[in-house]
Amino acid sequence: LASVMELFPQTYLSICEAFTPQIYAEEDVIFRERTTVECLYITLRGDYVIRAPPGMSCFVSYAAEARASKSGDWSVSPTTDAEFSGVRWLCEASLYAYMVHKRRLQTTSFADALTFKSEDFAKCVSKSPACIAKVYHYAAEFIRQLNQQKEHMQVECVPMAFVEDVCAKVNHRSVKDEFHYPAADPEENSAFMDMIMNRPIPEQGELEERLPRAFCELRADGIYDNLSLQTERARALCAMISVIYLLRDNYEAFTAAQADGGRMSKDLWLDMQRFVRWCGVSREMAHAMLVFLAIRGIGKAPMLLQGMDRDNRSPEDVVDMLMRTMTKKVPSVDGLARQELALLERAIDIHRSFNFAQLLQGENTPYHVAQMQKLVRQYGSSAFKFYLLSLVGVMCGLCGGATLKGSKFLDQTNGPMLMAGVHALLWVEKASPLAVYWGYVG
Helix, strand or coil: CHHHHHHCHHHHHHHHHHCEEEEECCCCEEECCCCECCEEEEEEECEEEEECCCCCCCCCCHHHHHHHHHHCCCCCCCCCEEEEECCEEECHHHHCCCCECCCEEEECCCEEEEEEEHHHHHHHHCCCHHHHHHHHHHHHHHHHHHHHCHHHCCCCCCCHHHHHHHHHHCCCCCCCCCCCCCCCCHHHHHHHHHHHHHCCCCCHHHHHHHHHHHCHHHCCCCHHHHCCCHHHHHHHHHHHHHHHHHHCCCHHHHCCCCCHHHCCCHHHHHHHHHHHHHHCCCHHHHHHHHHHHHHHHHHHCHHHHCCCCCCCCCHHHHHHHHHHHCHHHCHHHHHCCHHHHHHHHHHHHHHHHCCHHHHHCCCCCHHHHHHHHHHHHHHCHHHHHHHHHHHHHHHHCCCCCCCCCCCCCCCCCCHHHHHHHHHHHCCCCCCCHHHHHHHHHC
């Protein structure tokens, strides 16, 4: 915790505010054995005693810690009861895992302390993905080493040398290196957009090579790899390649990976082309669309999702947080013009309010359609068209983990269901939520 406060100044104030002061009388029991470890305790003033059952140790003596560190035997302790006074950090493990007390802490004088709960800690670090990463790696190593102690586990009074050993084994990359990648290359990005909008589409291999250069989140050593999201990276690439084929009316390339017996029909392809023309895709919309598809998968990182508030844990919530507070982690967003950025932000907001996959499965209600309709009327037709096209783009990439050769998923089995949902939503601007909902379900 102290290292987090030092390395991430932006979290310092929120952590300080989250501490709760406590005042104890003489012989108060602060916690007792066989109860849940509820929080971190930092004793400030007063006298305390930790009482342990026979055979268990209490490291409150720095001399005892030094001997244990030197011998490597953390089970050795001169006494099962240990008195101390002044500042000590107790029960740090409560910030990272569910555990049960094996010892009792009691005051022997009037005393005061600070307490800090795990849910408050999570909220404090949640706005910094780099901070979340640091905490995750430290906590994993901390718990791993703690579990190795077995019956001598120091849940309450972890030795200082133990903590130092954990820190030594954690990868100490600097904050600047954590999730930090080169800025977007405007020239490469502009050249790529010129190519896909105005020039002959290159071969599949060249597209796979140039996309990560134009949208640096997709680089092999980029943020997807750092977050162990290789499958999501493949889906993002597949979605972007498929959307390019869709925009350029390249049926053969789009359906290259589909089995002959289930290949998308020409009639369905023509329906999708009419939809694309209705969207009126400009260069600006296409650019914003590719950025959306490039960064959306980052929002599925468990590490980032767990750092969000419980009510805001969708991939779109994570992406929105990155765009607003951590723009260096999604550098392609910096390359968007103001109008393009507005399209992207509004579409993400609609995605958060309405789950299209649930509509396809019949799990939505007219209420959800009404919530989306409210946003569509607020943001306008351009944002709505962008949103609908982004739905198609996301669905295109669902089998990206298997192949990048067009959209394997949007074949004659899945394509009609998708377009039925899209056609139903086309009426959101004109019809009632009830009519839109039953227009699809019926």
